[in-house]
Amino acid sequence: MKMSDVAKMANVSPATVSRVLSNPELVSKKTRDKVLEVINQVNYQPHIVARQFRTKETKTILAVVPDITSAFFSEVLRGIEHTAIREGYQVILGDTENSVERENDYINLLLQKQVDGMLLLTARLEKEKLEELAEHFPIVLACEYIDGLNVPTVSIDNISAARKATEHLIKLGHERVAHICGPMNVILGRDRLRGFRQAMMSHDLDVDPSYIQEGGNESLESGYNQMMKLLALETPPTGVFVYNDEMAMGAMKAVKNSGLRIPEDIAIVGFDNLKMASVVEPHLTSIDQPKYKIGQKAMSILIQKINKEKITKQSFVMKDHLFIRQSCGGQSFVSSSEQKT
Amino acid sequence: MKMSDVAKMANVSPATVSRVLSNPELVSKKTRDKVLEVINQVNYQPHIVARQFRTKETKTILAVVPDITSAFFSEVLRGIEHTAIREGYQVILGDTENSVERENDYINLLLQKQVDGMLLLTARLEKEKLEELAEHFPIVLACEYIDGLNVPTVSIDNISAARKATEHLIKLGHERVAHICGPMNVILGRDRLRGFRQAMMSHDLDVDPSYIQEGGNESLESGYNQMMKLLALETPPTGVFVYNDEMAMGAMKAVKNSGLRIPEDIAIVGFDNLKMASVVEPHLTSIDQPKYKIGQKAMSILIQKINKEKITKQSFVMKDHLFIRQSCGGQSFVSSSEQKT
DNA sequence: CTGAAAGCGCTTACAG
DNA sequence: CTGAAAGCGCTTACAG
16 A cells, blocks of 8 residues: 555545645645645555655764663663654664674764764764764764764763772772772773872872773673772772772672672762662662763754754763762762862 | 765676675675775775665664663673674664563564564563564563463572472471562562462462562662661561572671571572672572573574564573572572473 | 645666 | 656746
8 A cells, every 4th residue: 555545535636635644734625634644544554665765864873882781871862762763763683792793883884874963872983083083974072082073962971970980989088099990992891990089189099000990891790800900909998989880780799799898898989870770789889870861862962963953062971970888888868079060 | 985985986786786795706806895895995884774774674673671780680691692793693782671662662673674684682562562563573571470471481490499499498397487579560579479478378388478578679779778677577587588589689788787696596488699699697598590591592583583583482491509608507408490401 | 724746775586 | 688658756936
């Protein structure tokens, strides 16, 4: 059943059927009702690919994530999808599994006009390549970013958030503070390390090189292994800021397996504020990112770009919060980076 | 840049360019090389939507999940996506957020020919509707299913797995065994309850009605609340089989918050064997589903259906395993439903 | 308010 | 092995 069949049955032209579907206000009520009746009667479904082909719009966007199994991204994706649906867009999900090649592959969907725009939740491509691409196609970055990149980006200030997390430990009296790093080939890993260093320096605390555990991926296991190394030191740290909650939970497991207590022997701060952070024992103190909002914001900016609206700002910095729970032994209150606006 | 431009530059017809791209063996090596050179030189990208329109194939399938934030589904999705990519298909993800209406909405993608097939990881539609739909479009169910449905389905045997989980508690000497149910409007919730009842009955154990906690969703919070109700009973159970790991972790939290010990005061078994099951304290004994394999299998069957191959079986039952950890106090070994084949 | 006609960029049956 | 031509099912500028 195609549009011309419906047209025949309703004694109108295909053009009129098309208008009833896409611009009903252009058609008289009488004609419109007649056409709609036929459409309902035969349960006509327009061939959307034909429409996409004709209009050069797919009403579909691609969201590329580095790891679909991460609890962090699923929240961001919800924000993206809700906004997309409200605006009449569908979302295709691309999982790179942390591979730059796969990230590159997904760009073909743009080049081949299979999607109207792309949301990158991972940004490991070269800056120049990405900028060049963004001149021709609607692209928005979120969560991850590239320094000085001239492409709209939605994220939190990872450096200051990491500084805040580290300072929380310092303020509780810890002087031997360590950092379990994220991947150093990802900017978030470098930023959070930098924030850690800044906090230590501004409080005149030395950073023992062995207190910085690099290497490994973002997994539970990696957090476990790196914490084991810290515990094996002659003078282990008393406080540890961990790259993210997933690794922090691995680190907690290492501490407990070693017969030590959290926070009495080792205090731990995480990052991302996953749901699990308030399930593990003791509940994990963590930096919260407004995951859902980041998704929403990134999607709305992408739609603006698709509609060729001018974007004034290129960098959208969202608020983070330190959720203080029991893993550092601090009292229970919420500190925030919020500037009241 | 379109195909006819490339054709002109290479002094061939558009048909030849098309053949070079889709059926290179039909073109002489000389012509082929000439065309490929032009393609590379101008970096030509075919307009895929035009191809989809022309061939009536989108090479895209839709995977519908009830909850994208669930750690369980992301593993299944990986299995789906890896198989899809290997076979030249893309995957669109549809998140219903447990709403039947949203599940219904995604069916439009099929009706409108936007996807070649659909993988349902949730199945809350009416049986008749789904069967009717499956007559006209390639559809495969996975994880969830509908009793007696004549549509290919990949899952584990939830009833026997639930029985096995419950029997594990019984064999450890528990007589007051309770079940924290999943949602009763989902077949998995009903099946696991049934398995629980079967185990109790076949060991001549009474099931106190108050030991069956129904109601609530599949969340951590719901697991917490239902366990609190069990603990408030005059004679609380000593062992609890919980619908899934997420709820089980909520239930564990309730036990600990009440000052009781796991497994000494309350033993707990979960379901799904999430990664977090071996992170929480104590590590959670749980039924493992072969998530990745389920995804792989479901996707290969779907591709067979798309290719109009005959499917002999309609029901594909995968093996589950009981992973015994510390939350029941049993010793550490793996029991399996595996029939050596 | 409505219709006739062109055309989006490919693929493929047909002819040579 | 290659080309000319038709056609996939819509939308939209144009004319009336």
